[in-house]
Amino acid sequence: MRIHKEGYFIILGALIFLDIINIGLFFYAPRMVFWVFAIISFVLFVLIVQFFRNPIREISNQDDSIIYAPADGKIVVIEEAFEDEYFKQKRIQLSIFMSPLNVHVNRNPISGVISYVKYHAGRYLVAWHPKSSTENERTTIVINNGKEEVLMRQIAGALARRIVCYAEKNQEVIQGEDVGFIKFGSRVDVFLPLDADIQVAIGDKSIGNKTILAKLKK
DSSP states (O other): OOBOGGGHHHHHHHHHHHHHHHHHHHHHSOHHHHHHHHHHHHHHHHHHHHHTBOOOOOOSSOOTTEEEOSSSEEEEEEEEEEETTTTOEEEEEEEEEEOTTSOOEEEOSSOEEEEEEEEEOOBOOOTTSTTHHHHBSEEEEEEEOSSOEEEEEEEEOSSOOOEEEOOOTTOEEOTTSEEEEEOSSEEEEEEEOTTOEEOOOTTOEEOTTTSEEEEOOO
């Protein structure tokens, strides 16, 4: 299993911290206490490691008219919404809720050039709250494929307190490559043209680089 680079120091720190406690308990605590905490430590460590997993998912058919899911999770919103940060007009909004058990890597939904990137400090409402898209800590990224622009927004949730974004303005990006990471529960919004052909429904599970969210008009 491949581990995302954002998890290296956290995993190492957790391993050292838990080892120190377990060594102390081994020498100074009753055996029952030691074994109970050792089991708890193992489960906790496995959960931390799986959170930072980064599965290799190649896109076999790269096509800028196809919008691939930028994240693993569950489709919680599909609706027309006024996007007031960049487009200043109505778009189709698709939102993916990422639980702490999901892969938390964020990927480019299309290839193109980054035309806009902006980080916003904000609140930490639960990620499925309707106002989390505009009030929570978030980073907005817009990719121009030469014909259309697609907006992707990384949103922190009640548990996610750090958004990592690698995108830079005028950078050329490739569909499916890593664009960022959100730590411990979060949400990703995608804003598409109104004539996009939506391929998913509310409640569907999404798999980054595998699930087709929509098809753009060619």
